[in-house]
Amino acid sequence: MALTPLMSSTAVVLMAFAAAAAVALHPAVAAVSYDRKALVINGRRRILISGSIHYPRSVPEMWPDLIQKAKDGGLDVIQTYVFWNGHEPVPGQYYFEGRYDLVQFIKLVHRAGLYVHLRIGPYICAEWNFGGFPVWLKYIPGIRFRTDNEPFKAAMANFTAKIVNMMKSEGLFEWQGGPIILSQIENEFGPLEWDQGEPAKAYASWAANMAVGLNTGVPWVMCKEEDAPDPVIDTCNGFYCDYYTPSKPYKPMMWTEAWTAWYTGFGIPVPHRPVEDLAFSVAKFIQKGGSFVNYYMYHGGTNFGRTAGGPFIATSYDYDAPIDEYGLLRQPKWGHLRGLHKAIKLCEPALISSDPVVISLGNSQQASVFRSSSGYCAAFLANYDSESSARVTFNGVHYHLPPWSISILPDCKTTVFNTARVGVQTSQMTMERVGGFSWQSFNEEITSSNDESFTTVGLLEQINVTRDNTDYLWYTTYVDIGQDERFLQNGQSPVLTVMSAGHSLHVFINRQLIGTVYGSIEDPKLTYTGNVNLWVGSNTISILSVSVGLPNVGEHFETWNAGVLGPVMLNGLNEGRRDLTWQKWTYQVGLKGETLGLHSLSGSSLLEWGEVPQEQPLMWYKAFFNAPDGDEPLALDMSNMGKGQAWINGQGIGRYWPGYKAYGDCSDCDYRGTYNETKCQTNCGEPSQRWYHVPRSWLNPTGNLLVVFEEWGSDPTGISMVKRTIGSVCANVFEMQPSMRNWHTKENENSKVHLLCDFGKKITKITFASFGTPRGVCGNFSEGSCHAHKSYDPFEKKCIGQQRCSISVVPEVFGGDPCPGTMKRLAVEAICG
Numbered sequence: 121m122a123l124t125p126l127m128s129s130t131a132v133v134l135m136a137f138a139a140a141a142a143v144a145l146h147p148a149v150a151a152v153s154y155d156r157k158a159l160v161i162n163g164r165r166r167i168l169i170s171g172s173i174h175y176p177r178s179v180p181e182m183w184p185d186l187i188q189k190a191k192d193g194g195l196d197v198i199q200t201y202v203f204w205n206g207h208e209p210v211p212g213q214y215y216f217e218g219r220y221d222l223v224q225f226i227k228l229v230h231r232a233g234l235y236v237h238l239r240i241g242p243y244i245c246a247e248w249n250f251g252g253f254p255v256w257l258k259y260i261p262g263i264r265f266r267t268d269n270e271p272f273k274a275a276m277a278n279f280t281a282k283i284v285n286m287m288k289s290e291g292l293f294e295w296q297g298g299p300i301i302l303s304q305i306e307n308e309f310g311p312l313e314w315d316q317g318e319p320a321k322a323y324a325s326w327a328a329n330m331a332v333g334l335n336t337g338v339p340w341v342m343c344k345e346e347d348a349p350d351p352v353i354d355t356c357n358g359f360y361c362d363y364y365t366p367s368k369p370y371k372p373m374m375w376t377e378a379w380t381a382w383y384t385g386f387g388i389p390v391p392h393r394p395v396e397d398l399a400f401s402v403a404k405f406i407q408k409g410g411s412f413v414n415y416y417m418y419h420g421g422t423n424f425g426r427t428a429g430g431p432f433i434a435t436s437y438d439y440d441a442p443i444d445e446y447g448l449l450r451q452p453k454w455g456h457l458r459g460l461h462k463a464i465k466l467c468e469p470a471l472i473s474s475d476p477v478v479i480s481l482g483n484s485q486q487a488s489v490f491r492s493s494s495g496y497c498a499a500f501l502a503n504y505d506s507e508s509s510a511r512v513t514f515n516g517v518h519y520h521l522p523p524w525s526i527s528i529l530p531d532c533k534t535t536v537f538n539t540a541r542v543g544v545q546t547s548q549m550t551m552e553r554v555g556g557f558s559w560q561s562f563n564e565e566i567t568s569s570n571d572e573s574f575t576t577v578g579l580l581e582q583i584n585v586t587r588d589n590t591d592y593l594w595y596t597t598y599v600d601i602g603q604d605e606r607f608l609q610n611g612q613s614p615v616l617t618v619m620s621a622g623h624s625l626h627v628f629i630n631r632q633l634i635g636t637v638y639g640s641i642e643d644p645k646l647t648y649t650g651n652v653n654l655w656v657g658s659n660t661i662s663i664l665s666v667s668v669g670l671p672n673v674g675e676h677f678e679t680w681n682a683g684v685l686g687p688v689m690l691n692g693l694n695e696g697r698r699d700l701t702w703q704k705w706t707y708q709v710g711l712k713g714e715t716l717g718l719h720s721l722s723g724s725s726l727l728e729w730g731e732v733p734q735e736q737p738l739m740w741y742k743a744f745f746n747a748p749d750g751d752e753p754l755a756l757d758m759s760n761m762g763k764g765q766a767w768i769n770g771q772g773i774g775r776y777w778p779g780y781k782a783y784g785d786c787s788d789c790d791y792r793g794t795y796n797e798t799k800c801q802t803n804c805g806e807p808s809q810r811w812y813h814v815p816r817s818w819l820n821p822t823g824n825l826l827v828v829f830e831e832w833g834s835d836p837t838g839i840s841m842v843k844r845t846i847g848s849v850c851a852n853v854f855e856m857q858p859s860m861r862n863w864h865t866k867e868n869e870n871s872k873v874h875l876l877c878d879f880g881k882k883i884t885k886i887t888f889a890s891f892g893t894p895r896g897v898c899g900n901f902s903e904g905s906c907h908a909h910k911s912y913d914p915f916e917k918k919c920i921g922q923q924r925c926s927i928s929v930v931p932e933v934f935g936g937d938p939c940p941g942t943m944k945r946l947a948v949e950a951i952c953g
């Protein structure tokens with residue numbers, strides 16, 4: 121279909137780039153601008169579907185496949201943040217290699233034919249360590265982050281310019297023939313501005329001007345920043361954004377973060393968002409006139425090494441995204457959204473050239489109709505009722521709308537998609553054990569001292585001392601006990617109290633572990649209190665304070681403390697209470713094993729490793745292994761372990777903490793009704809994260825080194841390598857509407873079940889089939905009160921022994937209607953072998 125671009129008279133064309141115009145071939149057309157309806161690329165308004173994929177959260181070997189899967193899923197744009205602390209670990213020393221090869225990532229997106237939305241930030245939040253800021257930034261004299269502060273603004277301007285110039289010199293902006301159509305400065309600043317007033321306003325306006333002054337030739341956005349100064353576009357982030365109106369009538373309605381679920385934290389349940397609701401929220405946004413939607417995340421990936429923010433952000437950043445942490449399609453999420461994107465694209469000519477007219481179809485039902493003067497018509501029929509389905513009449517035709525759903529009619533007649541009718545199969549993933557390890561151990565020293573240890577009076581803030589080069593800081597002091605202490609006779613041991621700003625600590629008395637405490641994602645502070653056995657003479661109190669990711673969000677989070685700030689008290693002595701806070705304390709940064717580089721092949725080979733002892737705290741373990749065959753993604757099953765870190769061939773797998781069980785509400789999940797991050801959770805009472813992704817590309821065929829540092833003292837023989845594979849496939853679809861049955865429409869496709877096994881596998885067994893009112897989810901279906909007795913028959917006949925099969929969801933196929941008048945669905949589960 122040929123499109124007639126309608127440039128509105130209020131179009132703001134960002135052509136303020138003299139240099140750009142000189143380089144571009146057709147500067148008048150080859151530009152990205154915007155108007156009140158949409159981004160305008162090369163003179164044409166576009167409805168754009170985007171997805172976040174963060175390059176350092178996977179490995180370069182995964183990038184082409186992730187990008188291709190995003191393209192196949194119907195995306196036009198890949199959105200990524202830029203990770204300052206990964207790129208400038210030391211002031212003025214830049215790193216753009218490996219997982220941080222930003223240019224290579226953008227070039228791969230370009231090669232796949234997709235656009236890029238580059239969110240430079242450089243504050244990015246992102247559940248990333250320190251919100252993306254390098255820790256050294258905190259120690260620039262006089263600095264205050266994200267406010268009208270000269271040292272901060274100078275550093276921010278420097279890094280932003282560095283990235284923009286790099287993109288220009290690589291020819292990556294759209295006017296240069298590259299893929300970047302959009303940038304972002306700052307990130308979710310609105311809430312801070314609200315709290316801080318004038319200095320924040322001045323800073324926001326400075327940031328916008330600084331960015332615009334870099335002449336990128338593409339628009340800038342500021343998300344969650346309603347005051348975004350012209351020409352920067354203010355955009356919405358959230359679970360729903362249909363309520364959002366840009367601050368100026370000539371700016372388009374854009375959704376920079378459509379949350380596909382939420383992050384995982386240690387100690388909290390794992391969030392999931394039903395695809396029916398996600399699709400509903402996107403359709404609702406488009407029907408209101410929105411023209412840009414970005415899924416945050418489309419592939420979440422992994423917080424490798426110590427990159428997780430926090431504190432207490434988990435290593436997995438899966439986000440229940442359409443492409444899972446391992447790079448596999450998450451079905452039915454990926455497939456159902458793909459159907460949504462196709463339907464939206466069919467509506468694009470009408471969407472970009474008209475404004476919606478809303479018609480009421482019932483109490484909670486309405487139609488949004490886009491009818492252009494050139495004859496295009498697209499309609500969205502919505503049922504906002506969160507309980508019941510509805511039958512509506514639109515243009516004289518009856519339509520059946522499931523609860524909390526939107527049907528899309530690209531020609532104002534034919535339903536090609538309904539957000540609640542998921543016709544795509546579900547793949548039930550399993551973690552299949554492929555082997556264990558044979559371990560050796562090395563005992564970490566308790567209170568060792570090295571060249572860098574030092575002694576001073578009083579307690580020091582942890583990050584001030586470690587500069588976050590390690591999670592670990594030892595605090596050591598001594599307590600003299602006289603022979604006349606009464607507790608030596610009466611057996612009432614003194615009580616030690618240690619107060620810490622976070623995030624976790626282990627207390628040792630005379631080298632014996634006496635306790636472990638840790639904070640939570642809501643409150644990182646913690647207090648240790650316990651009885652201690654002290655002997656006559658000098659006793660050593662050693663506290664290993666452990667950080668678990670630096671904060672990534674919150675007002676002036678750069679000033680938040682970690683570590684043992686006290687008081688530290690000893691109660692129950694003859695003198696009553698002895699305050700140890702202002703004694704001399706000896707500090708040692710990091711573990712001995714870290715100094716020795718035990719995580720690496722070279723470091724670990726320098727010393728003798730021993731047998732694995734019975735559950736001892738602070739132990740290093742190492743094992744060699746060969747790469748499992750096949751190409752399925754791999755993970756470590758750490759479910760038996762407590763807390764620590766793991767490395768493979770020197771690369772950081774991340775922090776593991778299965779010992780921290782998730783506490784929360786995991787009751788049933790219904791797609792209907794307003795979603796929030798606590799609604800559809802799993803893992804209550806279990807580890808928040810059990811499996812840890814091992815990228816295949818980090819392995820050699822043989823002789824791989826796995827090193828684990830375990831703080832709590834769990835037995836490593838329980839660790840195993842697992843492969844992620846498809847266990848069973850399921851489908852769960854509504855029956856076809858009677859009124860639609862005689863039509864040859866795409867809805868017929870929507871009302872068929874398709875089962876498909878991986879290449880080389882066949883359907884070996886139907887483990888469940890019910891046409892009626894089945895309940896439950898893939899892996900745990902059960903029959904409802906209505907069930908057709910011949911539910912299994914068509915599957916047994918047409919599917920067993922096949923790689924794929926399709927069955928129409930109409931009563932005749934299952935031996936007749938088991939409960940006339942009730943809206944039925946079909947649930948089926950099959951095993952591929």
Ligand SMILES: *[C@@H]1O[C@H](CO)[C@@H](O)[C@H](O)[C@H]1NC(C)=O
Nearest residue numbers: 211212271274275276278279
């Ligand atoms: C800006 O970058 C230049 C060159 O890399 C460096 O010399 C300067 O110190 C930086 N300034 C700030 C404030 O970071």
Ligand SMILES: *[C@@H]1O[C@H](CO)[C@@H](O)[C@H](O)[C@H]1NC(C)=O
Nearest residue numbers: 579580581582583584585681
């Ligand atoms: C961090 O160290 C600096 C000096 O290096 C000191 O002025 C500051 O008070 C310390 N901060 C804390 C919280 O201890």
Ligand SMILES: *[C@@H]1O[C@H](CO)[C@@H](O)[C@H](O)[C@H]1NC(C)=O
Nearest residue numbers: 793794795796797798799800
């Ligand atoms: C989140 O959703 C749950 C379940 O629907 C609800 O009980 C809770 O109040 C919601 N929380 C917020 C903050 O809206």
Ligand SMILES: *[C@@H]1O[C@H](CO)[C@@H](O)[C@H](O)[C@H]1NC(C)=O
Nearest residue numbers: 788895896897899900901902
């Ligand atoms: C299976 O579903 C039933 C109810 O439909 C529920 O009570 C049970 O906990 C579920 N089992 C699992 C393993 O999810």
